[in-house]
Amino acid sequence: MTFLKTILVILLVYFGLKFLIRLLTPYIMRYVAKKAGQKFEQAFGQNPMRSEPQKEGKVTIDKKPPSTRRTKETVGEYVDFEEIKE
Structure with missing residues (x-):
């Protein structure tokens, strides 16, 4: 009987x-x-x-101008290879 009461209390909670x-x-x-x-x-x-407040005649810069990146024409080092037939 106590088992059923315990189950009932657990379900109610x-x-x-x-x-x-x-x-x-x-x-x-x-x-x-x-x-x-x-x-x-x-x-x-x-x-x-x-x-x-801003003073009259004072110059402020709100954003940074975009930076220009210079890319190299050569991307990397290329390696020539030959196939060897065995």
């Missing part, structure tokens, strides 16, 4: 937790999304270049 998790999942997801949004705003919301 399992289904109870399953039911509670289904009820609480939307609230947990909202909380996680809100925290992620706050961290995103902290990381990317503060732009130090835009925060200080």
Whole structure:
């Protein structure tokens, strides 16, 4: 008889937790999304270049010009070979 009570308690706990998790999942997801949004705003919301006012006549460069790479015409060393018939 105690075996059946144990199985019944285990099943009740399992289904109870399953039911509670289904009820609480939307609230947990909202909380996680809100925290992620706050961290995103902290990381990317503060732009130090835009925060200080620019003086008139001051020149600023926002991006680095693309670098031109010179490629060599020779890619590598080529080796000639001959087949040897045995």
